[in-house]
Every structure is written in structure tokens, then in C-alpha cells.
Amino acid sequence: xxxxxxxxxxxxxxxxxxxxxxxxxxxxxxxxxxxxxxxxxxxxxxxxxxxxxxxxxxxxxxxxxxxxxxxxxxxxxxxxxxxxxxxxxxxxxxxxxxxxxxxxxxxxxxxxxxxxxxxxxxxxxxxxxxxxxxxxxxxxxxxxxxxxxxxxxxxxxxxxxxxxxxxxxxxxxxxxxxxxxxxxxxxxxxxxxxxxxxxxxxxxxxxxxxxxxxxxxxxxxxxxxxxxxxxxxxxxxxxxxxxxxxxxxxxxxxxxxxxxxxxxxxxxxxxxxxxxxxxxxxxxxxxxxxxxxxxxxxxxxxxxxxxxxxxxxxxxxxxxxxxxxxxxxxxxxx
Amino acid sequence: xxxxxxxxxxxxxxxxxxxxxxxxxxxxxxxxxxxxxxxxxxxxxxxxxxxxxxxxxxxxxxxxxxxxxxxxxxxxxxxxxxxxxxxxxxxxxxxxxxxxxxxxxxxxxxxxxxxxxxxxxxxxxxxxxxxxxxxxxxxxxxxxxxxxxxxxxxxxxxxxxxxxxxxxxxxxxxxxxxxxxxxxxxxxxxxxxxxxxxxxxxxxxxxxxxxxxxxxxxxxxxxxxxxxxxxxxxxxxxxxxxxxxxxxxxxxxxxxxxxxxxxxxxxxxxxxxxxxxxxxxxxxxxxxxxxxxxxxxxxxxxxxxxxxxxxxxxxxxxxxxxxxxxxxxxxxxx
Numbered sequence: 023x024x025x026x027x028x029x030x031x032x033x034x035x036x037x038x039x040x041x042x043x044x045x046x047x048x049x050x051x052x053x054x055x056x057x058x059x060x061x062x063x064x065x066x067x068x069x070x071x072x073x074x075x076x077x078x079x080x081x082x083x084x085x086x087x088x089x090x091x092x093x094x095x096x097x098x099x100x101x102x103x104x105x106x107x108x109x110x111x112x113x114x115x116x117x118x119x120x121x122x123x124x125x126x127x128x129x130x131x132x133x134x135x136x137x138x139x140x141x142x143x144x145x146x147x148x149x150x151x152x153x154x155x156x157x158x159x160x161x162x163x164x165x166x167x168x169x170x171x172x173x174x175x176x177x178x179x180x181x182x183x184x185x186x187x188x189x190x191x192x193x194x195x196x197x198x199x200x201x202x203x204x205x206x207x208x209x210x211x212x213x214x215x216x217x218x219x220x221x222x223x224x225x226x227x228x229x230x231x232x233x234x235x236x237x238x239x240x241x242x243x244x245x246x247x248x249x250x251x252x253x254x255x256x257x258x259x260x261x262x263x264x265x266x267x268x269x270x271x272x273x274x275x276x277x278x279x280x281x282x283x284x285x286x287x288x289x290x291x292x293x294x295x296x297x298x299x300x301x302x303x304x305x306x307x308x309x310x311x312x313x314x315x316x317x318x319x320x321x322x323x324x325x326x327x328x329x330x331x332x333x334x335x336x337x338x339x340x341x342x343x344x345x346x347x348x349x350x351x352x353x354x355x356x
Numbered sequence: 357x358x359x360x361x362x363x364x365x366x367x368x369x370x371x372x373x374x375x376x377x378x379x380x381x382x383x384x385x386x387x388x389x390x391x392x393x394x395x396x397x398x399x400x401x402x403x404x405x406x407x408x409x410x411x412x413x414x415x416x417x418x419x420x421x422x423x424x425x426x427x428x429x430x431x432x433x434x435x436x437x438x439x440x441x442x443x444x445x446x447x448x449x450x451x452x453x454x455x456x457x458x459x460x461x462x463x464x465x466x467x468x469x470x471x472x473x474x475x476x477x478x479x480x481x482x483x484x485x486x487x488x489x490x491x492x493x494x495x496x497x498x499x500x501x502x503x504x505x506x507x508x509x510x511x512x513x514x515x516x517x518x519x520x521x522x523x524x525x526x527x528x529x530x531x532x533x534x535x536x537x538x539x540x541x542x543x544x545x546x547x548x549x550x551x552x553x554x555x556x557x558x559x560x561x562x563x564x565x566x567x568x569x570x571x572x573x574x575x576x577x578x579x580x581x582x583x584x585x586x587x588x589x590x591x592x593x594x595x596x597x598x599x600x601x602x603x604x605x606x607x608x609x610x611x612x613x614x615x616x617x618x619x620x621x622x623x624x625x626x627x628x629x630x631x632x633x634x635x636x637x638x639x640x641x642x643x644x645x646x647x648x649x650x651x652x653x654x655x656x657x658x659x660x661x662x663x664x665x666x667x668x669x670x671x672x673x674x675x676x677x678x679x680x681x682x683x684x685x686x687x688x689x690x
Contacts, residue, residue: 104660113660162520176626178519183512185628186496187664192625195658197618199534207658284534291526292510292626294519324529324541326438326447330521 025085026096029074030349032143033057033102035117040070041345042077044085045096047154049342051077058119066120067129074098097137098130099351101146101344108188110140139351143167143344145182145191147336148175149354150347151299156337162295165336166193166286168302171206172214178293181355194218198285216281219257219304226260226274227252236269246271261307275310282311283318290327301336301343359419360430363408364683366477367391367436369451374404375679376411378419379430381488383676385411392453400454401463408432431471432464433685435480435678442522444474473685477501477678479516479525481670482509483688484681485633490671497629499670500527500620502636505540506548512627515689528552532619550615553591553638560594560608561586570603580605595641609644616645617652624661635670635677 025044032039034057041052053073060066071092078090104115110127112118130138141149148165151157157165161180167173172194176183183190194214195207202211203221215221226246235248244266246259263271286298305311316333323331338346359378366373368391375386387407394400405426412424438449444461446452464472475483482499485491491499495514501507506528510517517524528548529541536545537558549555560580569582578600580593597605620632639645650667657665672680 160520162524178512178517179515181513183627185512186494186630187628187661189660190496190626190628192658192660196622196625197656200532200618209656209658284531288530289626291530292524292623293517294521294524296520322531322543324526324543326523326526327521 025082025087027078027082027090027094028096028349028352029098030345030347031070031098031100032146032344032348033100033105033112033118034344035103035119038066038070039345040073040077041349042074042082043346043349044082047346048084049345050082050084051080052345053077060120063120063124063126063129067126067133071130071133092134093136095136097139097352098134099146099348100126100138100140101143101348101351102126102140103143104189105140105142105145106188107139107141107145107182107184110138112140113189137352139354141182141184141351142173142175142189142191143347144173145175145184146347146351147173147301147343148177148191148299148347149182149350150338150343151336152177152180153350153353154338154346155299155343156334157297157299160296162293163297163299164193164286164289164293164295165299165301166282168217168219168300168304170219172218176293177295183293193285193289196285196288198281213281213285217278217285217304222257222260222274222278222304223255225277226255226270229270229273233270239268242266242268244268257304261304261310264307264310272310275307276314278304279311279314279316280318283315283320284322286315286319286333287322287324290331291324294327295331297331298333299336300333301338301340305335306340359416359421361412361416361424361428362430362683362686363432364679364681365404365432365434366480366678366682367434367439367446367452368678369437369453372400372404373679374407374411375683376408376416377680377683378416381680382418383679384416384418385414386679387411394454397454397458397460397463401460401467405464405467426468427470429470431473431686432468433480433682434460434472434474435477435682435685436460436474437477438523439474439476439479440522441473441475441479441516441518444472446474447523471686473688475516475518475685476507476509476523476525477681478507479509479518480681480685481507481635481677482511482525482633482681483516483684484672484677485670486511486514487684487687488672488680489633489677490668491631491633494630496627497631497633498527498620498623498627499633499635500616502551502553502634502638504553506552510627511629517627527619527623530619530622532615547615547619551612551619551638556591556594556608556612556638557589559611560589560604563604563607567604573602576600576602578602591638595638595644598641598644606644609641610648612638613645613648613650614652617649617654618656620649620653620667621656621658621661624665625658628661629665631665632667633670634667635672635674639669640674
């Protein structure tokens, strides 16, 4: 059977990654544009289209496909912060240099009439997991992405939940601790303030202030030393320190696991998923997060859901998930 | 155009209500059986079927329908605690006298081959609102039912969310306050412990213990007096006292509104509904609950959902909603 090809575009604040994706989940070719170079939508989409044309024209030599026209592609999927599935617009995304209401759907339609589908980046990641990753065949699951912020994509009955606004699935802004930490969204206690990279650093810094750096830290390889200033501490450093045995880093991740496990258990009361997938930098620490997370999840899970939902790490390569997820949007059941 | 007729059955711990429902939402006839009389499934379903046959045989004189056979009905819908949509079984419902795993679907199939659809009672209420009530035409909304417990039914894309287990939509057991009040489910801080009738009484009793009954209560008509013992206080009494101006009752409902508003705002981060409907005894108090509820909802709502979701009371008559909701299940999109 002949293969089909789609385009996946991941719009990030720094780079815009574009990939030509074969239906067996292979990224045949990829390009990158510096998002920050564009102050206007029209030249931005023009340059993206030029890259798409070039990649398509080069075909898929591995499968003996010499060249493809844009019209032969199954569609263009795009994942972007504040991407609205219903309107095809990116709505006032705070991290993008092009401001305002950006009608990508309309702009792409000037170049081609193949399908264009937009959703936010976490939704794209969720659907990528469904089409190409570990959630294949799972009609009910949730993807939670930990990064600078916390995003989520929710799949119910094999469909992404977009809600009445096109912007459903924002579990990062579920209020986990009433009157808790102040969030960038202007409210308090959002999940994001506890389990994003920023939140994890905040927890570590607070613990260090409260308890002091353990004396043995100065001798132990990989531990965060007293001389390292709070402002220089990154989530990655805390993860490495946790895996090297640093007690403050381990306690930090225990707390993060407690919070995230509670949030996952709460999500089950909504859609009773058969799995919750996690991805993003802060999850790469592994057991220091996953062990307390699973404990907290079980402890906080309502009885009727026990042994019916598992927590997994995304099965997709972290360098590929954004492009694969965007390309997967083309296959959305509507 | 000829009318069509369905059966709606509401299985309660005390009574089983059965109604013949015309497609314009009129309950043409209704019967009631004492649930407690049945220790076994077979005679229970037999008696329900006998009532259905009798009601159908009497037809719908208002529309000139002299008599109907069971085979002419569009189906039998049933709302029951722990009713599982996928299996057609009621699973170990704590409030029912018949214990264990009850396969209603199989039992009804012995009597008739018209469709039989089971879901839990809150899901049925939600779908009743969609088919017959205020949520007509709304493809994304949530119903929250306040009673002895707190239940919910979630509609996404016009479909009830049943999840991977058939038991999704249990927002009453979303943990609102980590390590909060002890819940009958064995965990702590569930929404139900704060906003059920029981939770409301607990709040009032705690406030009275802490602050004492106001001296003027003894003179004021409708206020809860010091002589009334805690164990005799009902949610209905607190509601009446709130509407008569009792400051402790008003403070109770202000707190309930704060909690419920937060829970509604959190639910929006999941499915971005265009409305949240409320029903059940504790909501009948009106403004003492609704005013603080709406304030808390707005204060806790993520910016992107502001002015996009309203809170309404169910438009259906509280004496009819259970039967109408059960009958509506026949129309479920699957």
C-alpha cells in the first residue's frame, strides 16, 4: 500500500519546526525557522509554505518516492500556544512575537486547499500519542505536558476535547491548592505553579531556605552546593541532583509527585481515562518523580477507578513529539 | 407527525419511579414501586415490566392514542446509582437493597427487545436537560446534582462522557481541599463533603459551635434557635433560615457558594462548557447560594473562559427530572 504524507508544524516562541511526516510516524524531513524573525503573519506563512514545498519536492527516497506536490499531501497540522481548533486562529499567545489574533487557517488557504488543522501544543502532543505513540487504541486518555508551564490534552471517545470555546483541556490551570502559590494567570494555586519547571525550582529554593543545604552536599558529587545561588538553579540541575541522592532534591520531587498524583486522580473523576501520559523536561528525572507520583495517584484515586488507569511516560521521542503531534491533528475525528 | 413514547425509570433507594414519556417531554403516566420490597433482581424487573405494560396499554388519550404495545415504545432508559452505561449493570450500589452486580440489561432483554439504556442518575439528569430542558442545543455543558451526595453528568460534543470504565463524571469526588473533610468514599476533601446537604449541615453546625447562635435568633422568625439541637438541623432548615436573614445560615451558604464556584471554575479547565446546570434540594435556597456561587465562579475562572460559561438552575421540574432524564438516555449519541 502506498504511504501518505502530512505536514506537522510546531510553533514555539523561539523556533518554528516543520516536518514532513510519513503515515508510519517517520519524520522524512524537517526544517526550522526562527519565529522571532517575523513581525507579520503573511511573510511567516509564506516562508513556512516555501519550506513545505521544498521538503515535498525532495520526496521520500527511502520509499522510492521521487517528488511530491503540496496538493498530494494529506494536510497541514499545526500545534501552537493558544491555538484554537474551531477558528484556526492563534489567540493572543503571550510567547509569540507576532501579536494579536492570527488567522493561520485563512492565511494557509491562500496558498493551498489541502486541509489545515490547528490546535494548541498540548492537544497536538496528546493526539500524536494517540495516532503514533503509546495511546494507540486508547479511546480515553489524558496527556499532561510539564515544561515552563503545564499543559494538557484530553481524549474522550477517541476525540480531542476542545469544548465550547476551542480551548478546553487546561489542567495546568486547575486550582489544586485553594489560595496557594500565585500563578502567572493572575490566580492562585494552579497545578502549574507546583509542577512546572518553574514551580519545581521554587519548591527546591523554598526547601533550601527553610532547611539549609545539607552539610554533606559540599562533599557529594552531583549535589547542589550551598555556593550555588538560587537564581542559577534550574529544574534540570534539581533532577540530576535527585538522581545523585541529594536529599533536598529528592524531597522536592516527592512533593511534586504528591501534587501531580492528586491532580491525576482528580482528572479521573472527570473522564475516567484508561491512562495518563506525561511528557516534558521535568519528567525526565524518572523515579524520583514517578515513584511518589504513582503513590500519590493511588492514595488519591476514587475506589471505582482503582486498577483501571495507569500512568505512563510518552512513548514518543521528545525531539519528534511536537511535529508528530501536529501532523496527527490531520487525523482528528470530528 | 406522530408522537413517540419512551420509558424512563429512576431507581432510588426508597422508590422506583417509572414514567411513560412522550417525545415532547410530557410524562403521560407514572407509577412507583417500593425498591425496598425486592431482594432479587428477577421479580423486581418483572414488576417493573408489568407496570410498563399497563401504562402502555392505557395509551395517551390526550393525543388520541388508545393503546400501545411495549414493542411500539422507542426504548427503556434507566438512571440508577452506580449504573454502568457500557455493561448495563448496576455495580454494588450502596443504597440499594438488592446487592451485588445487577445485570439489568440482560434481565430486561428476557422481556422485550426494545433498546435498554442504563446510566447513573446524575448522567441521566444531565441528558434530560439536554433533550428536554435548558441545555437543548448546547453541545458542551455540565450538570451538578446536589443532594445527600453530589453527582455530575458531563456532556462533551453532545455526548455523555462515560469514560473508559462507564463511570466517568464523578465531580462530587473531585478533591477540592487537599486533606480536607473526611468523605464517605474514604478519602478527604471531596467536593461532596462541602456542598452536599450533609456537608451544608456540617458547615452550619461548625459555625454555630465556633460563633454561638446569635442572641437575636431567639426573637427572629425563621432563624435557627439555640434550643434546636445540632442533630435535628436539616439542610432545608438552613435554607429557610438563610432566606429569613439568619446570619449563620447566610454565612454557611456563602461558604458553600465559594466552594462550589471554585469547583465549577475548575471544571471549565477540563471541558470548557458553555453552561453549568445545578439541581437538587440544596440549590432551592436561591440567592443565598447563587450570589456567592457566581462571585466565586468569576473570581476563580481562568481568563480565557470568562463570559463564555454561565451557571443556571435546571429548567426541569424536580419531580420530573429523574424520569425525563432516564427516558432521554434512549436518545444518547454513541
